[in-house]
Amino acid sequence: MKAVITVIGVDKVGIIAKVSNLLAQANVNILDITQTIMDNLFTMIMYTNIEKMSCSFSSLADELEKLGEEMGVQITLTHEDIYKSMHRI
Amino acid sequence: MINSFEILETIKMIQKENLDIRTITMGISLLDCVSDSVSATCDKIYDKITGKAKDLVRTGDEIGKQYGIPIINKRVAVTPISLLANGHSAEDYVQYALCLEKAAQAIGINFIGGFSALVQKGCTEKEKLLIDAIPYALKQTTKVCASVNVGSTKAGIQMDAVYKMGQIVKQTAELTKDAGNIGCAKLVVFCNAVEDNPFMAGAFHGVSEPECVINVGVSGPGVVKCALEKVKDADFMTVAETIKKTAFKITRVGQLVAGEAAKRLNTPFWIVDLSLAPTPAVGDSVAHILEEMGLERCGTHGTTAALALLNDAVKKGGVMASSSVGGLSGAFIPVSEDAGMIRAAQAGALSIEKLEAMTCVCSVGLDMIAVPGDTTAETIAAIIADEAAIGMINQKTTAVRIIPATGLKEGDSVSFGGLLGTAPIMAVNPFSSEKFVKRGGRIPAPIHSLKN
Numbered sequence: 001m002k003a004v005i006t007v008i009g010v011d012k013v014g015i016i017a018k019v020s021n022l023l024a025q026a027n028v029n030i031l032d033i034t035q036t037i038m039d040n041l042f043t044m045i046m047y048t049n050i051e052k053m054s055c056s057f058s059s060l061a062d063e064l065e066k067l068g069e070e071m072g073v074q075i076t077l078t079h080e081d082i083y084k085s086m087h088r089i
Numbered sequence: 090m091i092n093s094f095e096i097l098e099t100i101k102m103i104q105k106e107n108l109d110i111r112t113i114t115m116g117i118s119l120l121d122c123v124s125d126s127v128s129a130t131c132d133k134i135y136d137k138i139t140g141k142a143k144d145l146v147r148t149g150d151e152i153g154k155q156y157g158i159p160i161i162n163k164r165v166a167v168t169p170i171s172l173l174a175n176g177h178s179a180e181d182y183v184q185y186a187l188c189l190e191k192a193a194q195a196i197g198i199n200f201i202g203g204f205s206a207l208v209q210k211g212c213t214e215k216e217k218l219l220i221d222a223i224p225y226a227l228k229q230t231t232k233v234c235a236s237v238n239v240g241s242t243k244a245g246i247q248m249d250a251v252y253k254m255g256q257i258v259k260q261t262a263e264l265t266k267d268a269g270n271i272g273c274a275k276l277v278v279f280c281n282a283v284e285d286n287p288f289m290a291g292a293f294h295g296v297s298e299p300e301c302v303i304n305v306g307v308s309g310p311g312v313v314k315c316a317l318e319k320v321k322d323a324d325f326m327t328v329a330e331t332i333k334k335t336a337f338k339i340t341r342v343g344q345l346v347a348g349e350a351a352k353r354l355n356t357p358f359w360i361v362d363l364s365l366a367p368t369p370a371v372g373d374s375v376a377h378i379l380e381e382m383g384l385e386r387c388g389t390h391g392t393t394a395a396l397a398l399l400n401d402a403v404k405k406g407g408v409m410a411s412s413s414v415g416g417l418s419g420a421f422i423p424v425s426e427d428a429g430m431i432r433a434a435q436a437g438a439l440s441i442e443k444l445e446a447m448t449c450v451c452s453v454g455l456d457m458i459a460v461p462g463d464t465t466a467e468t469i470a471a472i473i474a475d476e477a478a479i480g481m482i483n484q485k486t487t488a489v490r491i492i493p494a495t496g497l498k499e500g501d502s503v504s505f506g507g508l509l510g511t512a513p514i515m516a517v518n519p520f521s522s523e524k525f526v527k528r529g530g531r532i533p534a535p536i537h538s539l540k541n
Binding site for chain 2: 004006008034036038043045057058061074076077078079080081082083084085086087088
C-alpha cells in the first residue's frame with residue numbers, strides 16, 4: 001500500500017528531516033522525494049510505502065498535520081488511489 | 090507513478106476549490122419490516138436501520154481520512170413508508186417518522202429520507218394518511234425528510250395530490266414557523282421521482298431496489314468554475330471539453346469512495362450520482378460557473394443556454410468515470426444553498442419564472458425557494474403543477490421544494506443555517522390559479538408515454 005505525503009508552505013531548515021524522522025518512527029519507507037518551489041511556496045511530495053506502518057493511517061495523518069502546524073506548513077497524507085483514480089484510466 | 094503536477098492538482102481541488110463528497114447514502118429496504126401493529130413495525134424498522142447502517146458514519150469518516158477528501162454527509166434512504174406502514178390515523182403515521190428520527194440519531198447520520206408516498210396515479214388510504222402526517226412529522230423531527238411523487242410521464246399529473254401538497258406545504262410552514270419554516274426545507278414534491286437518489290430531501294429507496302446498497306453523490310462546482318477560469322476567452326466547444334474533463338475527475342473520486350465504502354460495509358456499490366451540488370460556501374456555486382461563462386449575473390438572458398451546456402457536459406464527462414451512474418445526475422440549482430444564486434436573486438437578476446425555465450435543462454427543479462408568507466396554497470399548488478408538467482413532458486425528474494416564509498415579504502430573507510443556507514424571498518405572480526388547481530382529477534399522460 002502506497003501513500004503520498006505533500007508538504008506545502010514557506011521554506012525553512014529541517015522540514016525534510018522532521019517529516020522523515022516522524023515517518024521512520026512509524027516504520028514508513030520513503031520511496032521517492034521531489035521538491036520544488038511553486039508560487040513562491042516550498043512544495044515537497046513524498047511517495048511512501050505504508051504496508052509495514054506501525055500505527056494506523058489516521059493517527060499518522062493526525063501526527064503529520066500536527067507537525068505541519070508546528071512548522072507553519074501544510075502537510076497532507078493521502079492514499080495513492082485517489083490520484084490514480086483521478087488521473088489514470 | 091503519478092507526477093507532481095497531478096498530485097498538486099488534486100490537493101488544490103480539495104483544499105482550495107471545495108471538492109468533496111456530498112454524501113454517502115445507504116439505501117435500505119424496509120419491506121420485510123411490515124408487521125401487524127404500528128409499534129411492532131416501528132421496532133423492526135429501528136432494528137433494521139440501526140443494524141445495517143451502524144458503521145456508516147465511522148466508515149465514511151475513515152474513508153475521508155484515507156483519501157484526504159471531506160465526506161460531508163452520511164445518510165440513509167428507506168423504502169417509502171406509505172408502502173409498509175399500517176395505522177388508522179395521521180397520528181399513527183407520525184410514529185413512523187419518530188421511529189426514523191430515533192434510528193437516525195442512534196447511528197449519528199445527518200439525514201434519513203423515505204417518509205414518502207408515490208401517488209402519481211392515485212392515492213391509497215395509507216398514502217392519504219401519510220401525506221396528512223407530513224407537517225406533524227417534520228415538526229417533531231430534525232433529520233427526517235419527506236417526499237411525495239405527484240406525477241410521471243407514464244401516469245400524468247394527479248392534480249388532487251398537487252392541490253393537497255400545496256396545502257401540506259403551507260401547513261408545514263405554519264407548524265414550523267418558529268424555526269424559520271424549516272419543515273419545508275425537508276419536503277420535496279416530485280414528478281418522475283427516481284428510486285436511487287442519494288440526495289436529500291428527496292431520497293428514498295425504491296421498491297425495485299435490492300435489500301441494501303451504497304449510493305454516492307459528489308460536489309464540485311468550485312472545481313468546474315476554477316477550470317473555466319483558465320479558458321476565459323475560449324469558444325463553447327473548449328468550454329464544454331473543459332467541463333467534461335473536470336467532471337470526469339470529480340466523478341472518479343466519487344466512484345473510488347463509493348467502491349471503498351461498499352467494500353468496507355459489505356454492501357453492494359450501486360450508483361454514483363453525477364449531480365453538481367453547490368453549498369452556500371464561497372467558491373462552491375453553480376451560479377458562479379454560469380457567470381464565469383460570460384453572464385453578468387445568473388438569471389439574465391443566456392442563463393438557460395449556459396446551464397444546458399453545463400448540465401450536458403457534466404454528464405458526458407461523468408458517465409465514463411463511473412461503472413454505474415444513477416440518481417438525479419444533473420446540475421442542481423437550489424437558491425438558498427448557492428451563494429451565486431442568492432446574490433442573483435437579491436440583485437433582481439433571478440426570478441421564479443427564470444428558474445422554471447432553467448429546470449427544463451437541468452436537474453432538478455424549483456429548489457429551496459422562499460416565497461412571501463401570504464402565498465396561498467393554491468398558488469403553491471399551481472407552481473408544483475407547472476414543474477410537474479415540465480417533468481412529465483420532458484421525461485425528466487422535476488421537483489419543488491418551496492418555503493412560504495411566515496410574516497416575510499419580497500426583499501426579506503430567511504436563514505436555515507448549515508448546508509441549507511439563506512433564501513431571499515422571491516416574488517410570485519399575484520394573479521390567482523385557484524379555479525385551475527381546484528378542478529381536481531388527473532392531467533393525462535402525454536402521447537409520447539405510449540412507447541410500446
